[in-house]
Amino acid sequence: MRIKLKIWRQKDAVSKGSFATYELDNISPEMSFLEMLDALNKSLVEKSLEPVAFDHDCREGICGSCGMYINGYPHGPVKGLTTCHLSMRYFKDGETIVIEPWRAKAFPVIKDLIVDRSAFDKIMIAGGFISVSAGAAPEANSVNVRKKNSDAAFDSSICIGCGACVASCKNASAMLFISAKISQYSLMPQGRPEAKERVMSMVSEMDKQGFGNCSNTGACESQCPKQIKLVNIARLNREYFKAF
Amino acid sequence: MNKVLYSSISKKFVMALAGSFLLLFLPVHLGINLLLLREDPAPFNQAAHFMATFPLVKIVEIVLLAAIAVHIIWGIILQIQNWMSRPVRYNVRNRSETSAFSKFAFWTGGTILIFLVIHFFNFYFIKLGLVEGNADNFYSVAHQLFRIKGYLILYLVCFFLLGIHLYHAFQSACQTLGLNHRIWTPVVKLFSLIYALLIPSGFAYIALSICFFN
Numbered sequence: 001m002r003i004k005l006k007i008w009r010q011k012d013a014v015s016k017g018s019f020a021t022y023e024l025d026n027i028s029p030e031m032s033f034l035e036m037l038d039a040l041n042k043s044l045v046e047k048s049l050e051p052v053a054f055d056h057d058c059r060e061g062i063c064g065s066c067g068m069y070i071n072g073y074p075h076g077p078v079k080g081l082t083t084c085h086l087s088m089r090y091f092k093d094g095e096t097i098v099i100e101p102w103r104a105k106a107f108p109v110i111k112d113l114i115v116d117r118s119a120f121d122k123i124m125i126a127g128g129f130i131s132v133s134a135g136a137a138p139e140a141n142s143v144n145v146r147k148k149n150s151d152a153a154f155d156s157s158i159c160i161g162c163g164a165c166v167a168s169c170k171n172a173s174a175m176l177f178i179s180a181k182i183s184q185y186s187l188m189p190q191g192r193p194e195a196k197e198r199v200m201s202m203v204s205e206m207d208k209q210g211f212g213n214c215s216n217t218g219a220c221e222s223q224c225p226k227q228i229k230l231v232n233i234a235r236l237n238r239e240y241f242k243a244f
Numbered sequence: 245m246n247k248v249l250y251s252s253i254s255k256k257f258v259m260a261l262a263g264s265f266l267l268l269f270l271p272v273h274l275g276i277n278l279l280l281l282r283e284d285p286a287p288f289n290q291a292a293h294f295m296a297t298f299p300l301v302k303i304v305e306i307v308l309l310a311a312i313a314v315h316i317i318w319g320i321i322l323q324i325q326n327w328m329s330r331p332v333r334y335n336v337r338n339r340s341e342t343s344a345f346s347k348f349a350f351w352t353g354g355t356i357l358i359f360l361v362i363h364f365f366n367f368y369f370i371k372l373g374l375v376e377g378n379a380d381n382f383y384s385v386a387h388q389l390f391r392i393k394g395y396l397i398l399y400l401v402c403f404f405l406l407g408i409h410l411y412h413a414f415q416s417a418c419q420t421l422g423l424n425h426r427i428w429t430p431v432v433k434l435f436s437l438i439y440a441l442l443i444p445s446g447f448a449y450i451a452l453s454i455c456f457f458n
Contacts, residue, residue, distance in 0.1 A: 008335075019335065072339035098336045105329050168340040170347060171326035173252075203251055212329030213252040213322045215346055216416040222341035234424030240253045241422060 001027040001088060004096040005040065007052055013110050019098075029089035033076065034059060034066060036088055053112040059084040061225065064160030067167065068113045069100040074164035074223045082162065082225040102163050104172035105210040119209040120161050120177060127201035128181045130190050149187045156183035158226045165220035165228075171212030176220040178202050179232035186239050196243035203240060252322075259318040260417035262311040267414060267439070269308055274446045277386075281453055285383035292382045296371050316357060323350045345412040352409040359402035390454040399451050403444040411440035 002025050010017030024043070027036055034056050041051035057063040066083040070076040076086040091097060101109050106119040159180035166172050182199055185191030191198075214233060221230045248254060276295070279288035295301050366389060370377035378385060389395050414436040418424070423432070 069334060069336070072334070072336040074340070077339075100334055100336065103330055103332050103334050105331055168338065170330075170338065170342070172329040173326075200248065203253055204248075207252050210329055211252075212326040213256060214420075215322075215326070215349065216412075216419050217342045217346040219338070219340040219342040230419065231424045231426075234419050234422050237253055237257070237420060238422030240251075241257070244248070 001029055001091070001093045003027055003036075003088075003091065003094070006096060006098045007113070008100045008109075009052070009112055010101075010109050011111065013108060013116075017109065017112075027088055029087070031088045032059070032084055033070070033086040033088065034084050053110075053114050055114050056084060061085045062160060064162035067102055067115075067117075067162045067164055069102060069167055071098055074102070074167040075162070075225050079222070080225060080227050082160070085225075102167040104163075104166050106172065106174070107163060107166065115163070117161070117163050119211070120163065120174070122209060123174070123178060123202050123205045124161075124181065126205035127194075127198035128185075130185060131194060132190070134190065143189055145188060153184050153187035156180040156187075156228060156232050159184075159224075159228050160226060162225060164223050164225060166211065168219040168223035169212065169214075170217060170219065171215055173214045173220070174206050174209075174211040175214040175233050175236065176224060176228055176230070178206055179236035180228045182236045182239055183232045186235070195239060199236065199239045199243050203236075252325075255318050255322055256420045259315055259322070260420040262315040262318075263413050264417050265307070265311045266315065267410070267417075270410075270443050274443060277447060277450050280383060280386055280450055285381065288383040288386075289381055292371075293380075296379075312360070316353075319350065319353060343412070345408055346416060349409060349412045349416070352405040352412075355402060355405045356409060359398070362398075387454055390451045393455075396451055396455050400448055403447050407440045407444035410443065411436050414439060 002023070005022045005024065006019045007022065008017055009020045022040055022044075024036070024040055027039065031039070034054075037052060037054055044051045054068060055065040057065040059066070061082040061084060064082070067074060068083055070083070070086070075081060075083050076090065078086060078090050099113060101107075101113045102115045102117075104115075107115040107117055110116050157180070159177060161177060163177070165176035166174050169176075182202065185198060186195050216230070216233075218230060221228065276288070276291045279291055282288070295305075365375055366377075366385065367382060369375040370379050370385075373379075390399070415429070415432050418429070418432050423429075
């Protein structure tokens with residue numbers, strides 16, 4: 001495959017960035033998107049040029065590091081995939097691919113495609129935990145949980161905190177992320193004692209970090225690589241009202 | 245406590261409640277407007293007079309005006325915050341799958357606000373005595389207005405946009421109020437669609453009937 005890349009280059013957090021254009025030959029359709037970027041960086045280093053900085057870690061779709069905005073889609077045009085799982089076979093030969101960093105006030109660009117997502121960490125520090133000492137795993141039947149609840153808690157717990165919800169939302173809202181975390185704890189009996197304090201603290205921190213407000217457009221749900229559902233946002237709202 | 249009252253979720257909660265109250269008012273308004281289709285102006289004028297003078301209606305009117313004000317003010321504040329949350333825009337337009345009805349709710353709402361101001365000048369401010377006009381015969385005022393082609397077009401465009409706004413409104417309010425259910429949410433969506441088609445169509449039918457067939 002032969003592709004043309006338009007990539008956002010920005011020296012550091014304070015410098016003004018711009019797009020740089022690169023052309024790549026011999027890209028295999030079996031390559032992952034990140035492998036393609038590795039190939040680009042290899043060619044840049046060979047020419048003594050600065051490689052493109054991008055976040056990545058596990059390359060297995062579970063760490064949430066590799067977020068980037070590809071051709072107008074967070075994580076690219078394929079639903080339910082992180083950028084590391086995105087394969088080059090989803091692009092056409094000769095296609096121009098535009099790659100931008102996540103854009104949100106709460107996610108400032110550090111360099112090139114890397115953004116500072118510590119706003120999510122701050123929200124988690126505010127209340128995204130169970131503070132009691134849980135001890136060893138209890139006997140399975142000693143704490144009864146409805147199957148429906150445990151399934152829903154599990155489905156929301158698979159949120160990897162990549163920020164695609166913020167990146168896709170026209171308001172840069174973090175409601176889907178927070179709602180997944182709130183659901184994960186509030187649906188399980190261990191999370192109930194601190195449910196009120198948790199939801200109040202996390203929402204307050206979300207507002208403080210400068211995320212936008214949810215306007216129920218559903219872009220977050222459609223772009224979430226882990227397919228977290230909007231029903232979690234309704235649950236977050238319910239938990240918030242119950243906390244009054 | 246202030247933090248809680250002015251949090252993003254609280255603001256949306258208040259907006260949803262105010263919007264839901266406005267949803268209740270529209271069928272009442274449509275019901276009264278249907279009297280415009282009668283040849284006799286008396287029933288409509290009596291209904292208008294009743295709405296202007298009955299004490300209980302006056303109380304509801306204050307709540308209604310407050311709901312309109314809260315819905316608009318919170319809507320503007322939330323929208324400004326939303327714009328501020330992404331100071332640098334994307335170079336490529338966001339192509340994420342999204343509901344256009346929700347996406348453009350602020351703009352459809354803005355157009356409805358412009359119409360509301362015109363509507364207030366034509367009727368409500370006359371009733372309050374703030375603007376000169378014939379407060380005893382709103383029937384003839386309405387009939388005259390609907391015969392002006394420019395006004396009729398503006399009226400139809402605004403009610404088309406109101407339909408789009410309403411389709412978003414009810415289901416969005418339910419989601420904001422925490423009501424999302426595997427079985428009931430599709431029913432809410434269906435109800436939103438029926439309401440969004442029926443109410444604006446009713447208003448448009450009255451205007452068109454008066455302009456072309458009366």
